[in-house]
Structures are given as structure tokens and as C-alpha cells.
Amino acid sequence: MNRREWGLTTLAGLTGLALPRATSAQSAGTGRGYRYVHLDVFTDRRLAGNQLLVFVQPAGLDTDAMQALTRESNYSECTFVWPPEQPGTDHRVRIFGRTAEMPFAGHPTIGTAFALAHAGVLKPAMSKTVFGLGVGPTHIDLEWKGRQLAFAWMTQLKPTFGKTVDDAGGLAAAIGLEKDAVIRPAQEVHTGSTFLIVPLATRKAVDAAVLDRAKVDAVLTAAGVQRRGLYVFSTERGQDDATAYSRLLGSGGIEDPATGSAAGPAGSYAVKHGLVPSDRAASIIFLQGVLVRRPSRIHVNVASAGSEIASVKVGGTSVVVGEGSMSV
Template identity: 50%
Template sequence: MRYRYLHYDVFTAERFGGNQLAVLPHAAGLSTEQMQAITREFNFSESTFVLPNEREDTDIRMRIFTPGQEMPMAGHPTVGSTFALCHEGVIPAGQKRWVFGLNIGPTPVDIEWEGEGASFVWMNQNLPRFGPQIDDIGIADSVGLDHDDISATGLPVEQVSCGVPFVFIPVATRYAVDRAKPNLEVFRSVCQDAGADDHAMFVFSAERAGDR
């Protein structure tokens, strides 16, 4: 059996820019193993597989894979797949809300239209769930920064998830963000000690561009 796929560049107005995404708009009949193998073959950061709807509170079922694993949810694949399904006519022109059945559950998107084409998509996130707080010193070592870079913020290092857990690492300055050099081996060890997931980290500063 043949399966069509669509190649989208998400979060860009130019070809070959943004984040690449493969969308299989009619993927019924593929096994989990086949979906994973196809995703590895594309080797994009994610691929999506659109399936018949399974629930009364959703419009369509969709599964998201990276080359290494299936994801509970992800942002750019959901946004990109919305545009793809609008272009394919699966989402009717003018429909303002569409609910995907993702592995984390119903996930609505809001759609703005210009004529027959979707022009903007808003993805609704689940409420955040807060996980373990993590030792500042160990985390500082895991990103190659001084302890003071983190402690000066007065904010905790904490796992937060809206579907995919990230360790949020606040630092005092934009310069500290630029200096950060993740050591994944140390990061995994620190997360394991804290009982946190080591899926990803997000190093950020609230310092504005004009603050220095």
C-alpha cells in the first residue's frame, strides 16, 4: 500500500528554513514500528501520522514521532500538521477550532483564515505541572556556569511540563545564557539524583535587551 506524505517547513516564510516536518495525512494501517521506521528514514526532528478519530471530544487522532521515540505531544508538529490538514481540506475552510487527539489527550488549536487558506494557528497548551526542584550547584555544573549565575535570580531550578518535561534553569543575565555549555552526562546525573526527567533543559534569563 502507498502512503502520501507532505514536507513542511514550519515557523518560516521561506523554503528550506524553519523546522522540517513530515506529515502523513492518511496513515491508517501503519503499525507503531512502521511509523517509527518511517520517521527514522525521514530523519526530521519530528514526523506526524494522522489517523481516524477515536474519541467524541476530538476531531482526529494524531501520533508524533522523533527518529528515536514517540512523543506525548510537541508544538511545531501540531502547528505544522494543522496547516497541512487545512491545505488538504481535512479541516474545512473557515473552521476556527480543531481538536487533535494526541497521546496526552485532547489538544485544541485555534485557526485564523484568509479566504480559503489558514493564515495563523494557535496551539492550546495543557496547564503546567511542576515537578522536582533541583540543586543549583549541580545544575550550574551541568551547564558550565557559576552557582551565582543561577542563585542571583532567587528562582528555583525546576522541572515543568505541559506534556513534555523540561528542566527550567533561570540565570541572571543574557550573557550567562550565551556562556552556557551543556554537559549532558552531568545533567542526567543531577536529574537522576533529584528524581527529575532528563529529557531537555531550558536556560533562560528575564534580563531585557536594554538592561545592560
């Protein structure tokens, strides 16, 4: 049986099913459908990594509708791919979180590249593309295996290192750890988004950390640091090949399983402060999402020129889970 015969047989079977007829209210409420690709990002297996919907044909949607579709998905982000707006870019990619549009994010950028490859927009002959994000043009390097996209790298902004929290014991206590768990002063680092990077002694400490927002805010205020997302990591080796084990400490019971926009700053911090040796700076792997049972592998390539970090790339793979459409 060839694919056409199989399809006709399947269609005939579906036609014979006794499905309930749509009510007049359901029929009247049917709107235009917008196609999406559903992916798991920073993983090579389904039902792991970070979830993403990529709307590949969003023409007709306004900002409010894109925000509403993202809320409906209940995923941390969705992306909407538009024609380019800036010279030198190939696609305008708008990223929405549950509450607002975002100028920059990691897993939505990597996942969008895989969605466009799946849709046939990016082709095996292409070694790179440029997305127009809210922060500006973002270069994406593409690696193929046959006709399948195997890996994508996004170039993040050159890191900016901000204020530090020198009260390591106070910060450790604010996240429920012993005072010696924080091994160096935490620091603000920006490669597109700003995070407070917190190095911990062990993987056990990473797993045990709990965000107490009020206590953390008090420590940050005393240090003159704005409220930031806390990205904790340890370079303690485990049974895997990861360079670092990490979490983005969440509040309200929600924890991100893979945060590419924080892995760039964390990789930059680790290289700057000698937690990752220079000969391994181009092949850093952050293992995130283990506690929430969605393990993710985020690759970071930090290149230096002398004592300065010259560039930061964050990359990974993704797997398509399914396709569908949502109506508005």
C-alpha cells in the first residue's frame, strides 16, 4: 500500500466515524485558523526540553491577537514569523510571553529556526539566516544532517557585566541554602536579557535552592541591584557530560526547563571568573530542567580576544512534536 492509498483508506475510515454534529453556536464561533508548529527545544527527544508554538503564517493577526493566542497555549512563549522589516534580515520574529511581547529570548529563537526548516522555508543549502528580533538583527548559524536541520546557533550580544552581590551568605540564606553554598559574588550579566548569575558549590545546592522573593529582594536592594531573574548553576561534574548543572529559580510554582537567554550570561560569567577553563569555553553545556522532568541541553560558545569576551553563541537542537492550527 502506497502513501496515497493509505491516506484514502484512512480518510474513508474517519468519514465513517459517528462524530457529533457541531451546534449552531460552535459553527458561528469558527474563525480563521492560524497554523503552528509545536516543538520541544534544547532536546533531541519529544516531551523534554522547553515547549514552543511557532506560528508560521500569522498574516492578519494584530498584537492583541498574538498575545491572546500565546495565553491560550499556556506555554512560556510563542513566536510569530513575519516578512523582514529591517535590511539585512530574512524574517521578523515576534516573541510573546504569557503577559507581554519580549524583545529577546533563547529557546523561542532556536525553536523558530527548526520550525522554519520543518516548513521548508529554511533549506539544507542555507548555512545561516538572520532574524529580526526586538533587540535587533540576530544571526543564526545552521548545521544540517542530510535534509534535516540538526543544530542551530544564535549569536547573542557581547556580554555586559553589571553590579555584584557581595553578601554571598545573605544571598545563600535568601534562597534557602547554607552560607557557603554561593562560591563567588553573584553578578548581573546581559547578552540580550539581564540575569543575576549565581554560582553554587554543588548540584545538590542547585536542586535545593528555593526562591523567597521577599528575602531575595531585600538582599538585592541592599546591594543596589534591581530585581532580576536568578540563574543558579554549579560546575560540579555528574554522571553526564554537562559542563554545568543549572536552574532558573521560578516563583508561583512555574520553573523554566530551558533558558537560552540566561545560559549566554551564565557561560560568560563562568569563563570570566575562571569556573570554566579557556580551552573548554567553546563547548559549554548547561543541563537544565531536570527537576521539572524536562531535561534540556543548552550549548554555549564563548570566544575571547585577549582578556575580553568577544562573542557569545547559544545553540541546541529541537524536535517537532506536532502541527495544528488555532482560530481567533
